[in-house]
Every structure is written in structure tokens, then in C-alpha cells.
Amino acid sequence: MASNIEFTAKQTAYRAYIDHCGSCPVCAADSETCTTAQDLWEMYAARAETGQ
Ligand SMILES: [Zn+2]
Incomplete structure (x- = not known):
């Protein structure tokens, strides 16, 4: 089913x-200053919205 593909993509993004976050020294100090973490989170948030 298509919903399973969406779920997997969301889980992969998360x-x-x-x-x-577990391996980034910038995130360890202050995750709000890490642009990579922001990009990854926005990618997950976008999938989370469309996956509903
Ligand atoms: Zn980071």
C-alpha cells in the first residue's frame, strides 16, 4: 500500500x-545553531505533514 511507503520515508527521515544529533558536535553544544539538523528536521516535518 502507498501508506506503507510514506511511513517508511517518514521513519527514515526521522x-x-x-x-x-547523536554524532554532531554542533548539536551536542546547541542544536538550534546547527543548520544541518534544521534541514533534517524540516525534511521530517514535511513528510510528517504529507504522510497523514
Ligand atoms: Zn548538527
Whole structure:
């Protein structure tokens, strides 16, 4: 089903964000200053909205 593909894409985007936060020295200091984390989160948020 198409919904399963959307779910997997959302989970993948979320995992990428979590993985980044766990290995990024900028995020460890202050995640709000990390543009990479912001990009990853926006990617996840966009999928989360369209995946509903
Ligand atoms: Zn980061």
C-alpha cells in the first residue's frame, strides 16, 4: 500500500535526524545553531505533514 511507503520515508527521515544529533558536535553544544539538523528536521516535518 502507498501508506506503507510514506511511513517508511517518514521513519527514515526521522532516523536521519536522530542519527545526526547523536554524532554532531554542533548539536551536542546547541542544536538550534546547527543548520544541518534544521534541514533534517524540516525534511521530517514535511513528510510528517504529507504522510497523514
Ligand atoms: Zn548538527
